[in-house]
Each structure stands twice: as C-alpha cells, then as structure tokens.
Amino acid sequence: MQDLNDMIYFAEVVERGGFAAAGRVLGIPKSRLSRRVSELESQLGVRLLHRTTRKLSLTDVGEAFLRHCQAVRESAQAAADTVAQVQTEPRGTLRVSCPVTIAHSVLGELMPAFLARYPLVRVEMLVSNRAVNLVEEGVDVGLRVRESVEGSASMVVKRLDRTSQVLVASPRLLERQGAPRTLADLAKLDSIAMSAQDGKASWSLIGPGGVRETVQHQPRYVADDLLTLKFAAVAGTGLCWLPDYMCQDEIRQGTLVRVLPDWAQPQGIFHAVFPSRRGLAPAVRKFLDFLAETVPGHSGLSG
Numbered sequence: 001m002q003d004l005n006d007m008i009y010f011a012e013v014v015e016r017g018g019f020a021a022a023g024r025v026l027g028i029p030k031s032r033l034s035r036r037v038s039e040l041e042s043q044l045g046v047r048l049l050h051r052t053t054r055k056l057s058l059t060d061v062g063e064a065f066l067r068h069c070q071a072v073r074e075s076a077q078a079a080a081d082t083v084a085q086v087q088t089e090p091r092g093t094l095r096v097s098c099p100v101t102i103a104h105s106v107l108g109e110l111m112p113a114f115l116a117r118y119p120l121v122r123v124e125m126l127v128s129n130r131a132v133n134l135v136e137e138g139v140d141v142g143l144r145v146r147e148s149v150e151g152s153a154s155m156v157v158k159r160l161d162r163t164s165q166v167l168v169a170s171p172r173l174l175e176r177q178g179a180p181r182t183l184a185d186l187a188k189l190d191s192i193a194m195s196a197q198d199g200k201a202s203w204s205l206i207g208p209g210g211v212r213e214t215v216q217h218q219p220r221y222v223a224d225d226l227l228t229l230k231f232a233a234v235a236g237t238g239l240c241w242l243p244d245y246m247c248q249d250e251i252r253q254g255t256l257v258r259v260l261p262d263w264a265q266p267q268g269i270f271h272a273v274f275p276s277r278r279g280l281a282p283a284v285r286k287f288l289d290f291l292a293e294t295v296p297g298h299s300g301l302s303g
Contacts, residue, residue, distance in 0.1 A: 004072055006040040009033055010048065011069040018056055090283040091120035097132040098125055098143045101226045102270070105245050106295065107143065114290050121283045129224070135275055140284050143291075145243075145268040155273035158288055160295045165265040168247055168256040169239035176236070180259060183207075183215055190238035192229050193219040203241065205263045213263075241265055270295065 016022040019030040041048050048062035098107050126132060134142050145163055177189045193201040196219050203215045220238050223229055226246060233240050234255050250256040272288060
C-alpha cells in the first residue's frame with residue numbers, strides 16, 4: 001500500500017505547479033519532495049508526471065490518480081477537524097436567522113439555556129420572515145419551516161421536527177356566526193389571513209381519506225404576521241389557520257376552539273440549513289446538536 005503522505009505530497013506538487021512551491025507550503029525541501037514522488041511512481045509502476053526544465057504536466061494516469069489523492073487529503077483533513085472540534089470548547093459569535101413566529105414561540109424560550117450551557121458563545125439572531133441568503137449575509141445557521149426542503153438543495157439540511165396547522169376560531173365568533181359543520185359552511189364565517197390577492201385568498205386542505213379540497217374566502221383582516229392574526233382570532237375577528245405550537249395554550253384555556261378538525265393543511269418541516277458539514281465551528285456544531293435535542297416536542301411542535 002502506498003504511503004498516504006506521498007499521495008498528499010503529489011497532490012500539493014500538482015496544485016502548486018512544482019516541487020519548489022509545494023515544498024514551501026509543506027515545509028519540505030524540494031529535493032526530498034521530488035524523491036518521494038519518484039518513489040511513488042516506482043511503487044505504482046507508472047509515470048504520473050511529465051517533467052521538463054520549464055514545467056510539470058500530468059500524464060493521463062496521473063490525472064486520474066490526482067483525484068484520489070485529493071480525496072485522501074480531504075478525508076484526512078476532515079478527520080483532523082472532527083477531533084479538533086471535539087477537543088475545542090465552543091466560543092465566538094454564532095449568527096442565526098429565524099422566522100418571527102419560531103423566534104416568539106420556540107427559540108426565544110430555548111436560547112437562554114443554550115447560552116448558559118456555552119458561556120463563551122455569543123449569538124446574533126436575525127429574526128425575519130424574509131428569505132435570508134446565508135452565504136452573502138454571513139449567517140451560520142438558518143432556521144426555516146417549509147412544506148418541502150427541496151428549495152434548500154445548495155445547503156446542508158438538518159430536519160428538526162414537523163409542524164401542523166389547525167383551523168381555530170374564538171367561542172364568541174362561533175356564537176355570533178354559527179359553528180361550521182362542513183367546508184361549505186366556512187363561507188358563513190368571517191376569516192383572517194396572512195395574504196390576499198384582490199381581496200381573495202384560498203386554503204389548500206387535506207381531509208378524511210386524503211381527499212384534497214381548495215376553499216376560497218374573502219378575509220376581513222389581512223396581516224403578514226401570525227402573532228397578530230392570533231390576537232385577532234382570540235378577539236373574535238375571524239377564523240384562521242395557525243401553527244399548532246402557537247395556539248396550544250389558547251385551545252387548552254378555551255379562548256380558541258378547533259374548527260373542522262378532520263381537515264388539515266399540509267404539514268411543515270422545521271429544519272436548519274447551513275453551508276457545509278466540513279469545517280463547522282464548534283459553536284455551530286453544538287448549536288445544531290442542541291436544537292436536535294430540545295426542539296422535538298417543544299411547545300406543541302408535532303413529532
């Protein structure tokens with residue numbers, strides 16, 4: 001078996017464009033590097049490099065061999081990184097982006113425990129419902145709730161939990177306008193929603209047996225913030241769909257009542273996204289582990 005160091009030396013010589021440049025990076029004399037690569041060629045029984053007085057170039061087999069050498073080097077570095085991360089106490093600044101409702105209902109309660117556990121870590125949290133570009137904005141971890149994680153293909157995704165939406169209304173609204181028994185009855189009640197186009201909105205619903213229906217409605221009140229809508233629902237302004245983790249207490253206290261519980265909207269996936277698994281700072285890795293430990297089942301999130 002080849003000396004793995006020789007494979008790494010070979011990759012550096014090729015990428016640096018010569019033995020002298022690679023020697024300066026590796027701290028190894030040019031003559032020693034040249035000898036090691038020659039011995040590697042002898043062991044393999046092939047020529048990997050064309051040598052001239054002016055430059056080096058790869059042979060066909062050298063080009064194929066280079067890819068394996070680069071993979072060996074990356075694996076060795078990843079292994080070293082893993083050990084270093086375990087041995088290093090998390091410290092430094094961690095930048096996180098989080099939707100408003102998740103910050104209010106879930107993460108706001110959890111973050112003090114994370115900061116107490118890792119006293120050398122600082123957290124800067126961007127609380128916003130807009131799409132955040134992690135790379136351009138220097139964000140380490142983005143938290144999201146989506147029906148699908150396919151839109152995060154360029155990121156590494158860590159699934160944390162699933163969320164469900166429930167249709168709720170206040171008892172006073174149901175007393176005033178009647179409790180609906182069918183989807184058609186929903187048209188008799190005032191509604192509220194996060195968005196509307198030309199005064200109209202729609203709900204895509206899944207019912208018994210997986211049947212799917214779309215309900216059109218004209219919301220009386222539109223606000224692009226779920227907490228604002230919850231206040232309006234409790235006050236009797238209209239019925240609306242809310243994430244289950246936002247209204248567990250209100251349902252338990254009776255200030256909100258579930259309506260047509262056999263119907264649901266598609267579940268959301270609560271997940272974290274981050275640019276790469278390699279080279280994760282200890283603070284980032286510990287934060288992801290902390291979320292995986294504490295988020296499932298917290299504040300009514302569905303498992």
